[in-house]
Amino acid sequence: MSDIRVAIITCSDSRFAGSAPDTAGPALALECEARGWTVVGAATVADEAEAISAAIVRFADHEHADIVLTCGGTGLGPRDVTPEATLSVCPRQAPGIAEVIRARSMEITERAMLSRAVAGVRGTTLVVNLPGSLKGAVESLGFVADQFAHAVAMMHGEGHA
Numbered sequence: 001m002s003d004i005r006v007a008i009i010t011c012s013d014s015r016f017a018g019s020a021p022d023t024a025g026p027a028l029a030l031e032c033e034a035r036g037w038t039v040v041g042a043a044t045v046a047d048e049a050e051a052i053s054a055a056i057v058r059f060a061d062h063e064h065a066d067i068v069l070t071c072g073g074t075g076l077g078p079r080d081v082t083p084e085a086t087l088s089v090c091p092r093q094a095p096g097i098a099e100v101i102r103a104r105s106m107e108i109t110e111r112a113m114l115s116r117a118v119a120g121v122r123g124t125t126l127v128v129n130l131p132g133s134l135k136g137a138v139e140s141l142g143f144v145a146d147q148f149a150h151a152v153a154m155m156h157g158e159g160h161a
Contacts, residue, residue, distance in 0.1 A: 074130075
């Protein structure tokens with residue numbers, strides 16, 4: 001599968017309110033485009049589980065994104081609810097993705113162990129939580145992106161080629 005359809009959701013109260021610029025979301029879009037993928041949508045939502053879940057559902061079910069990348073809201077803060085929002089709309093988990101991101105990130109910063117990020121599957125859409133910082137989001141995508149074409153093919157019923 002050469003063309004992967006990607007949507008990006010920035011989960012951040014400050015970015016949603018406009019009091020801080022979103023640098024991670026646009027950087028992820030550039031990384032995806034550099035890989036030849038099509039960015040079919042982007043959204044910035046507050047750190048509210050319902051808003052995050054609704055954005056995931058919209059991009060998965062209505063925009064037919066193959067991959068939904070979230071950035072932000074994966075830490076230990078009281079408003080960091082992206083993992084819970086993701087799991088509430090993804091009946092199947094893909095734990096290896098988040099495990100690889102944490103393991104590779106630990107080589108860069110020990111704070112990676114504090115990430116609660118998850119990955120899951122909604123229908124034929126893979127949803128992957130990434131950090132909210134530009135550097136962390138782009139690095140994390142780089143750790144797992146090479147497996148996305150195979151993941152998308154598998155979700156669409158293609159074999160283990």
